[in-house]
Amino acid sequence: MTEPYTTPQASPQPYTDEAELRKRRKFWLRIIWLSIAGIILPPLGGMLVTAFGTFRAYSELSQGNEANSGIESTVVSVALTLTACGLVVSAIAFMVLIGALVRFFSLPRNSRP
Numbered sequence: 001m002t003e004p005y006t007t008p009q010a011s012p013q014p015y016t017d018e019a020e021l022r023k024r025r026k027f028w029l030r031i032i033w034l035s036i037a038g039i040i041l042p043p044l045g046g047m048l049v050t051a052f053g054t055f056r057a058y059s060e061l062s063q064g065n066e067a068n069s070g071i072e073s074t075v076v077s078v079a080l081t082l083t084a085c086g087l088v089v090s091a092i093a094f095m096v097l098i099g100a101l102v103r104f105f106s107l108p109r110n111s112r113p
Contacts, residue, residue, distance in 0.1 A: 028107070045086055054076055
């Protein structure tokens with residue numbers, strides 16, 4: 001122990017190649033945009049299906065077909081189930097977005113020291 005204590009040196013960046021760093025950034029940007037689309041589009045599709053399903057059920061009821069009330073309730077049930085599925089997909093896409101943002105912003109700005 002004759003030498004003084006020195007602090008460990010920082011490890012070199014894992015991305016030493018500029019092309020590799022650009023490829024990683026492009027990949028995470030694509031994941032970010034896909035997850036944003038996954039957050040927005042499934043709930044909108046579910047709401048659209050719910051609106052059309054409810055419209056169809058009420059139009060059947062307005063025509064006086066009370067014998068088909070079971071069919072209308074099935075149509076509305078399927079429409080609301082699809083809306084719930086859209087919200088679940090949106091929640092999963094939101095978690096993917098958070099992970100992708102963390103990975104994207106943890107990449108170094110450039111590979112040169």
